[in-house]
Amino acid sequence: MTAKRKILVIEDDHDQRLGMRLRLAASGYDVAEAVDGVDALGAARRENPDLILLDLGLPGEDGYTVIANLRAIDITRSTPIVVISGRDPRTDGARARDAGADAFLQKPWDDDDLLRTIREALGVEPLGPQEALK
Amino acid sequence: MRVERALAESEARLQAILEHTQALEQERVQELERDGRFISHASHELRSPLGAVHEFLTLLRDGIGGDLSTEHERYVGIMLRNVCHLRDMIGDLSEVTRARAGKLVVTASRVDVAPYLEDLTPTLTSMADARQLRLEVRRNSGLSAVLGDPDRIRQVLVHLIENAVRYAPEGSRVTVVADPYPGEPDYVRFTVSDQGCGIPAGELECVFEYMHGATHSGTGPHGLGVGLYICRELVTAQKGRIWAERGSGGGTTVRFSLPVFSPSDGEGLSPRRGDARRMLMENDVAAHS
Numbered sequence: 291m292t293a294k295r296k297i298l299v300i301e302d303d304h305d306q307r308l309g310m311r312l313r314l315a316a317s318g319y320d321v322a323e324a325v326d327g328v329d330a331l332g333a334a335r336r337e338n339p340d341l342i343l344l345d346l347g348l349p350g351e352d353g354y355t356v357i358a359n360l361r362a363i364d365i366t367r368s369t370p371i372v373v374i375s376g377r378d379p380r381t382d383g384a385r386a387r388d389a390g391a392d393a394f395l396q397k398p399w400d401d402d403d404l405l406r407t408i409r410e411a412l413g414v415e416p417l418g419p420q421e422a423l424k
Numbered sequence: 425m426r427v428e429r430a431l432a433e434s435e436a437r438l439q440a441i442l443e444h445t446q447a448l449e450q451e452r453v454q455e456l457e458r459d460g461r462f463i464s465h466a467s468h469e470l471r472s473p474l475g476a477v478h479e480f481l482t483l484l485r486d487g488i489g490g491d492l493s494t495e496h497e498r499y500v501g502i503m504l505r506n507v508c509h510l511r512d513m514i515g516d517l518s519e520v521t522r523a524r525a526g527k528l529v530v531t532a533s534r535v536d537v538a539p540y541l542e543d544l545t546p547t548l549t550s551m552a553d554a555r556q557l558r559l560e561v562r563r564n565s566g567l568s569a570v571l572g573d574p575d576r577i578r579q580v581l582v583h584l585i586e587n588a589v590r591y592a593p594e595g596s597r598v599t600v601v602a603d604p605y606p607g608e609p610d611y612v613r614f615t616v617s618d619q620g621c622g623i624p625a626g627e628l629e630c631v632f633e634y635m636h637g638a639t640h641s642g643t644g645p646h647g648l649g650v651g652l653y654i655c656r657e658l659v660t661a662q663k664g665r666i667w668a669e670r671g672s673g674g675g676t677t678v679r680f681s682l683p684v685f686s687p688s689d690g691e692g693l694s695p696r697r698g699d700a701r702r703m704l705m706e707n708d709v710a711a712h713s
Contacts, residue, residue, distance in 0.1 A: 398477075
């Protein structure tokens, strides 16, 4: 049986984090969560995620600093990072990519876009919901 | 002596007026920048809770929270449609603020028009299908490439189709055409025409003005009324022009032109000089306001 891919969601807003977790779990992914930059580094080391979803407006260190910190540790040096933010995709999206993110989606995100972006970043098809239950 | 003194006094008064005018202009620019920063911040803050609402509605729609009755599905569909409308209005608010401040970002690259329109056709068709309109897209396979921003061209075409869908009667036809601009070999012309009620002849010139849509009947309830203004700013920032005409058989025809891509444009887009993202063109607010 193929192991489920694990996604680390870094988002300070409880409701959005829960929404993402439900959607990702229903799409066959394991989900880990973090609420700020410090929490994110600990979760990254502990969970060794296959992909990271990151909000930019976090308490304490902002998302750009979090990207830099994640790129500075071995375990997430090359892990795909997809930024999900309410900010402008043209300016903040370019800045996020320059900082080391792989993709940028604007809130409110479209689930089809989110899942397609994740699949492309992982380079694999996710497990279907039925297979995920096995 | 008296003449000299009068001249000196006039000169001093003129200088004072000039300084006052410059101070007012500086104040106006600062005010625009303050407003821009606030609206950018507000848009971001509004998008976050809207993201949660949108996500939980789609979870409900997709049955992830359990089965819904047919009636509940209909209610969720109505809520989702309105959330998307709110999202689009927040987007317009941000864009119009950037346009007013001369901060619209346009990223130019070579756009091959025929395949570009072919890729875009399913999106435009689904918009027309929602109102049982027939969409016809015509493009000449031999068309020149244009120098423009593919995302921004899409934004303009989507807005024009949205307008057509809003005003054209069900079952009527909406046509999108890309052809060489007659008499202007350096431009490609895009045309979107519908069979709706049309724009009154007296308003054809001013429908692209800032706030025109918000202050004239017929457009207010559907959005912020700034869509055509944003279209004009986007087209102008890509060195093109946009205008409206009465359709020959009634309805509205909106046309816009974009410059043909030339090899010298390509020099700025080569990998050696940096990718297309480096070619940012900011609109000149002074030229358009």
